[in-house]
Amino acid sequence: MSAQSRRAVSARAGLLLLVAWLLSPVAAFAHTRGGEASGFLAGLSHPVSGLDHVLAMIAVGLWGAQLGAPAVWLLPVTFPMVMAFGGTLGLLGVKIPGIEIGIALSAIGLGAAVLFEARPKLGIAAVLVGFFAIFHGHAHGTELPAGANGVLYSIGFVIATGLLHATGIGIGLIHRWPAGRTVLRWAGAVVALAGLAFLWRALT
Amino acid sequence: MPPFLAHLMNTGLGPFYDGLAHLFVTPEDLLPVLALALLSGLRGPRFGRTSLFILPLAWLAGSVAGRLFGPHWAWPVVSAALTIVLGALVAADRPLPLSAVAGLAIALGLWNGSWNGIELARARAGTFGNGLGVACAIFAVVAIASALVASLRTPWTRIAVRVAGSWIAAAALFMLGWSLRPA
Numbered sequence: 594m595s596a597q598s599r600r601a602v603s604a605r606a607g608l609l610l611l612v613a614w615l616l617s618p619v620a621a622f623a624h625t626r627g628g629e630a631s632g633f634l635a636g637l638s639h640p641v642s643g644l645d646h647v648l649a650m651i652a653v654g655l656w657g658a659q660l661g662a663p664a665v666w667l668l669p670v671t672f673p674m675v676m677a678f679g680g681t682l683g684l685l686g687v688k689i690p691g692i693e694i695g696i697a698l699s700a701i702g703l704g705a706a707v708l709f710e711a712r713p714k715l716g717i718a719a720v721l722v723g724f725f726a727i728f729h730g731h732a733h734g735t736e737l738p739a740g741a742n743g744v745l746y747s748i749g750f751v752i753a754t755g756l757l758h759a760t761g762i763g764i765g766l767i768h769r770w771p772a773g774r775t776v777l778r779w780a781g782a783v784v785a786l787a788g789l790a791f792l793w794r795a796l797t
Numbered sequence: 798m799p800p801f802l803a804h805l806m807n808t809g810l811g812p813f814y815d816g817l818a819h820l821f822v823t824p825e826d827l828l829p830v831l832a833l834a835l836l837s838g839l840r841g842p843r844f845g846r847t848s849l850f851i852l853p854l855a856w857l858a859g860s861v862a863g864r865l866f867g868p869h870w871a872w873p874v875v876s877a878a879l880t881i882v883l884g885a886l887v888a889a890d891r892p893l894p895l896s897a898v899a900g901l902a903i904a905l906g907l908w909n910g911s912w913n914g915i916e917l918a919r920a921r922a923g924t925f926g927n928g929l930g931v932a933c934a935i936f937a938v939v940a941i942a943s944a945l946v947a948s949l950r951t952p953w954t955r956i957a958v959r960v961a962g963s964w965i966a967a968a969a970l971f972m973l974g975w976s977l978r979p980a
Contacts, residue, residue, distance in 0.1 A: 669960070674967045680970070684971070747968040750968075752964065
C-alpha cells in the first residue's frame, strides 16, 4: 500500500472513530450525571434552527471565499470563537439590547459585503464578523435548553457553525469563474434582502 | 448541578479499563488533551515527545493528589480556561518555548487529574488502577494525534488543525459559560 493510500485509510478511520464517539450514547454508561442524551444532537441542530443564523453564517463563508486566503479561513475561525464569547455572556445573564436587530443587521451587512465584493483590510473584516458574531452567540446562549449537557451541546453547536461556514466557502468556490462571481453577488443580495425582512420583523 | 463532573465508568472489567474508557466518554477531559496533542504536533516531534510523557504522569499525580486533598482546591472554571488557552494557542500557531508547552501539560495534568481523583474518592473507587488507565489512554491519544499533526506538510492541513483548535477554544468558552451559569 502506498504512503498516500495509507494516509487516506487512516484519515477515514479517524473520521469514523470521531463520528462514532460523537454519536455514542454516553447516557447509557454508568456515570454520575444526567442530560447527555439531549446534548450533542441538540447543539448540532440549534444553529440550523433559524434562517437568520443560517444565512449569516453561510454569508461569512461566502465573503471569505471572495476575499481569498487568509480571510477564507480567518473569518470562519473568528466567528465561532467570538460567538462562543457572546454565548457565554448570554449564559451568564449579561443583557445586550437589540439582539434581534443585531442579527438582522449582520445578515444585511454580510450580504452587502458579498454583493459589493467589499475588500476591507483583514483586521477590519475580522472585527466586523466578530462584532456580528456576538449577537448570534448571545441569542444562542440565552436560548439554551434546560437540562442539556453543556459540553456535548457546545461541541455540537460549534461544529454546526463551522460546517455552515464551510458550506459558504464551498459555494463560494464558484468565485473563480466570471459567471460564478455574478451568481455569488446575487446570493449576497438575497442574504441582504432576507436581513431587511428580519429587521422589519424585529422592529414591528 | 455543576456541569463539570468527571464521568465514572463502570466497564465491569476492573479499575484499569474503567480508567481507560473514562477519557473517551468525558469531553471535558478529552478536549484539552486533544488540544495539547495538536499544539505539540504543530510545534514538532520534540514537543510531541515531551507532552507524551509529561501529561500522563502529571495526570496520574493529579489523580492521587485529588484523591488525598481534592475538595479543598477544586475549581472547574480553571479546567475550561486551560482548554481555551490551549485551543487558542493551536489556532494562533505561533512559536512557543518547550518549557511553556511542558508547563501547560503539567498544569492540565495536575488540574484535570485532580478532578478525576476527587470523583474517584467520592465513588470510593480504586485510584491508582483507574488513574493508570486514564494515563494510558492519554498516552495513546497524544501519541497518535501529535504524531499525525507533526507529519503534516501541506499548508492547508496545518490550517485545518488550526481551525480545529479554534473550535476547541470556542467549545471551551461555552463550557466556561456553563460552569459559571447562575443556577
